[in-house]
Amino acid sequence: MNSYLEIMGRFVPLLLTLVVVAILLGAIDWYLRRRWRENPDAQFRFQLIMLSLTLAAVLAIVLALPIDSTLRGQLLGLIGILLSxxxxxxxxxxxxNIMAGIMLKVVKNARPGDFITVADLTGRITEMDLLHTEIQTELRDLVTVPNLFMVTNPLKVV
Known part of the structure; x- marks a missing residue:
């Protein structure tokens, strides 16, 4: 019975970490979606924040695992190698596409609402996301363009 309680005691920090991470990620997701629902520019920030928080949550879970500190260090090193x-x-x-999306936001050469020409595509930007940009053409068609395409081709704001 004592060994069972001892084993369960080792998993309490992990279970608490899982519960806290799930509640925090869910609450932050709910709050940000509600707060930025009407703002098309906010979707990019929302995705970047949630990506960063999810990565931090994975690191917190690895740190809470009931394993030897040497193995924990090796797992963190493996995560770093995999990300690299x-x-x-x-x-x-x-x-x-993510890097290109970040670059488009930092450089700010085009924003939602701008009328642009990129390669042979002309239209108004309706949405800029982390992975893609939506352009409404002159014929009212919505075209989804990868951000990498937007960065590698000449972009002209009309």
């Missing part, structure tokens, strides 16, 4: 490999190997696709 993802950035290095996927920069032309998924991660590349």
């Amino acid at each position: 490999a993802a950035i290095a190997l996927s920069s032309t696709t998924f991660i590349g």
Whole structure:
């Protein structure tokens, strides 16, 4: 019976961390969605905040695991290596679109509502997201363009 209680006692910090992380992520998600519902620019911030918080939550869970500190350090090192490999190997696709989305927001050469021409596409930006930009053409069609395309082709704000 004592060994059972001892084993369960080792998992209490992990269970508490899981509960706190789930409640915090859910509450922050609910609050930010409610607060930024009407603002199309806020979706980018929302996604970036939630991505960062999820990464922090994974690190908190790894730190709360009932394992030896050497193994915990190796797991944290593995997470760092995997993130570095993802950035290095996927920069032309998924991660590349995220980086391009961040660049578009930082450079601020185009915003939602601007009338633009990029490559052979002309229209008004309706939404700028972390991974893509939505453009409404002159024929009222909505076209989703990857942010990497927006960065690698000349962009002209009309």
